[in-house]
Amino acid sequence: AGTRAELLAKISQQLKPKRFKHVQRVEQTAIALAKRNAVDLEKASIAGLVHDYAKQRPDEDFIAAIKQYHLDPVLLDYGNAIWHGVVGAELIKHELGIYDEDILNAVRHHTTGAVYMSPLEQIVYMADYIEPQRDFPGVDEARQLAKTDLAKSVAFQAKHTLQYLVENGKPVYPKSIDTYNAWVPQYP
Template sequence: MEYTREQLIEIVSGQMPAKRWKHVEGVMETAVILAERFGGDKEKADLAALLHDLAKFWPVERQEAMIRDNGLNPELLEHDKQLMHAEIGAFVAQRDYGIEDPEVLDAVRYHTSGRVGMTKLDKIVCLADYIEPGREFPGVERIRDLAEHSLEEALVAGFDSTISFLLEKGKVIFPLTVLSRNGLIQEIKGSKQ
């Protein structure tokens, strides 16, 4: 069954508190702006942003069971629980809501960790999640300024912020986040040669 955008909004917003839905709306709006700015697909950006936190407020036990029972990335079980919802969201969007576009599904799947070789859509959704208007954390304005001219530089600053925060808290860093950051730095270096 195919769902309309309005039906997906109803489904997704019904699975989270109103404050988080406001965040999702901010990510949707920001993703479309970034797609316009950097030549991305606005419809795909909007859809991936709409779905990105689909499973965010599911109980941790349900998320862990989803990963185990559906052959999803088991490495996520060993890291911060905040990472699981992205993989689960992509899985559920495909299984339950008929989203077949691999670009959209990957943008949902990698919006928290990034990945090596991020697509333009991956970058747009990941960055929109960092800088949507409701986000307030030290350094967000600098990331927003960088996002005026470079997806890659803004994302490196975002990953730096996340990694610094995790280091300060003495938490384990998901290896893919570090690899994503390093891949973006290589990409920036390559484009300046």
């Protein structure tokens, strides 16, 4: 899919400066977690950089892609929060020429998690949550856990995100509940 400079140029075209800086911090955080967990550094780097590639696209682009790529029509009931990962992966494939399914799955699952997550997927899910500019109650505990026990940190995020969604009356994507059920009882 071309050089790193070309990839960075394409990503920066799609994102406002603040979001572009976020994805670069997620890249660095993902690389650090990859080193600790024997995950491919190049995949961690690319997945971190592209994870929010589609975050600032208009709704129409996602709706068109859901139809064009025959994705689950239930997705139409949700919005950008869910679309930019699940549908964003298809845009990354077709617009950036990234076909690595490990990377695409890391993008697909970075917001909701999933029942099964490879180490790379866990790393990107966590890096997005704990990158250095994140600031919320519990982020320091999440950072500590991610360093010492990756699976337990995934469970921590799944639990706290579901709690946040319920407390704020937000619609919960079923996959977020599946993630909770798969990880939280197993890694309490």
